[in-house]
Amino acid sequence: MTATTKPPIRESRPRQRQIRFSSMETLGFSNPTATWSDRPVPTPVPIPMTPVERRGRHEAPEPEPETVADWKPEDIGARLTGRNTRWSIVVVSFLVVCGIGGLAYWLYQRPVAQAEASLASLSIEAERLRDALPALETFNASLTGNEPADSTELFGVDAAARALFDASGNLPGSSPELRSSAAAASTSALDGIRLAGDANSYRLAVTPILMAPELETDPNLVELDEAARGFGDWQLRFDEVRTALPDRTLTTTTEQLDILSGDLPGILTNYMDALREDDQVLADAVLAELAVRLGAIHEEMKASLEEIQTRVAERVAETVGSLGIALAD
Numbered sequence: 001m002t003a004t005t006k007p008p009i010r011e012s013r014p015r016q017r018q019i020r021f022s023s024m025e026t027l028g029f030s031n032p033t034a035t036w037s038d039r040p041v042p043t044p045v046p047i048p049m050t051p052v053e054r055r056g057r058h059e060a061p062e063p064e065p066e067t068v069a070d071w072k073p074e075d076i077g078a079r080l081t082g083r084n085t086r087w088s089i090v091v092v093s094f095l096v097v098c099g100i101g102g103l104a105y106w107l108y109q110r111p112v113a114q115a116e117a118s119l120a121s122l123s124i125e126a127e128r129l130r131d132a133l134p135a136l137e138t139f140n141a142s143l144t145g146n147e148p149a150d151s152t153e154l155f156g157v158d159a160a161a162r163a164l165f166d167a168s169g170n171l172p173g174s175s176p177e178l179r180s181s182a183a184a185a186s187t188s189a190l191d192g193i194r195l196a197g198d199a200n201s202y203r204l205a206v207t208p209i210l211m212a213p214e215l216e217t218d219p220n221l222v223e224l225d226e227a228a229r230g231f232g233d234w235q236l237r238f239d240e241v242r243t244a245l246p247d248r249t250l251t252t253t254t255e256q257l258d259i260l261s262g263d264l265p266g267i268l269t270n271y272m273d274a275l276r277e278d279d280q281v282l283a284d285a286v287l288a289e290l291a292v293r294l295g296a297i298h299e300e301m302k303a304s305l306e307e308i309q310t311r312v313a314e315r316v317a318e319t320v321g322s323l324g325i326a327l328a329d
Contacts, residue, residue, distance in 0.1 A: 122167040122182055129160040129189060130323050133316055136189070140196050140312040143305045149200050154193050161189035177325075185322035192315030198249045199308040203301065205245065206253065209238045210298045212291035217283035219275045227275055228268070235264050250308075253301040260293055 135153045142149035168182035213234040216222035222230075242257045267290055274283035 119178075121170065122164070122178070125160065125164040125167045126182065126185070126323050129157070129164050129185065129319070132157040132160045133189070133319060136192060136196065136312070137316060139200070140192075140309050140316075143196065143199055143203065143309055144302055148204055151197060151200060154197055157189060158193050161186045161193070165190075181322045181325040185319045188315045188318040188322065192312045192319070195308055195315070196312045198246065199305055202245065202249045202253075203305060205241055206257070206301060207298075209241045210294045210301070212287065212294055215271070215287060217274075217280050217287060219278040219280060219283075222275065224272060224275055228272060231268050231271060235268070238264070250301060250304045253297060253304055256297045256300055260297065263293075 136157045139149050139151070139153050164182055165186035168179045168186065213231065215230050215234075216227060238257075239261055242254070242261055245254050245257075247254075267286060270286045271283055274280070274286055
């Protein structure tokens with residue numbers, strides 16, 4: 001049973017009127033009351049803490065002993081080498097070290113391997129060019145022959161010379177003399193190929209226009225306009241070829257062709273006058289003079305071709321000499 005009573009009033013003092021504050025009564029500070037109960041007060045049961053609360057609770061560490069008199073050494077080797085060792089880490093570390101070592105050795109040996117490969121490639125290309133040089137010599141000899149030379153024979157020589165030049169560029173810096181010899185051999189061969197090829201192209205282009213035109217000289221068999229048209233067609237082909245010739249190939253021959261081109265209008269006039277006067281002898285003489293001049297230009301071209309042959313032979317000799325140095329190394 002629970003009852004609420006007021007505390008007893010002392011009779012020794014007269015009862016005085018108490019000042020009441022409504023605000024104080026609201027807060028429970030005026031006219032206090034007490035609660036009395038005959039039931040026993042229950043003892044609070046401790047609530048167990050969770051592991052999280054127990055870890056978050058800061059407890060004072062136990063004091064350490066002030067002396068080390070009772071300290072004894074402990075063998076920790078077994079713990080370091082026993083079952084606590086992670087062999088996977090050890091194996092991975094070993095493999096990484098071996099990989100780094102192998103890579104370092106490969107990088108160290110790579111320049112040596114590259115140098116050996118470059119030397120082997122240079123030797124192969126030098127032998128290839130040496131075996132191709134007879135084709136250049138044969139082509140060079142045919143420049144002054146009756147049959148035109150086949151320029152396809154130079155393709156193999158050109159390819160071999162360029163391959164040797166590329167191989168010389170791959171040589172290491174420790175072989176400057178070998179590189180210089182190989183480069184000189186390829187350069188000489190390419191120069192000889194250019195000289196021979198340009199001379200042969202010039203010859204093939206000029207030879208047809210050095211043949212005297214076959215024109216009619218009998219006034220009874222040809223009209224004047226027909227004769228003029230025939231000579232004009234030949235002159236047009238002559239000038240087309242002459243103006244298309246290169247400037248630095250057989251320059252003497254080109255100069256002779258230019259001189260003859262300037263004289264062609266006068267030769268045409270003489271030819272037409274001979275036909276107009278019914279003078280076949282004079283017409284034959286005009287065309288014969290033209291044939292002689294064309295023949296002289298042909299002979300001059302042949303002499304220029306012989307000079308080209310000499311220069312090409314010199315380039316071949318230079319190539320052979322440089323190849324001998326390259327192959328000897």
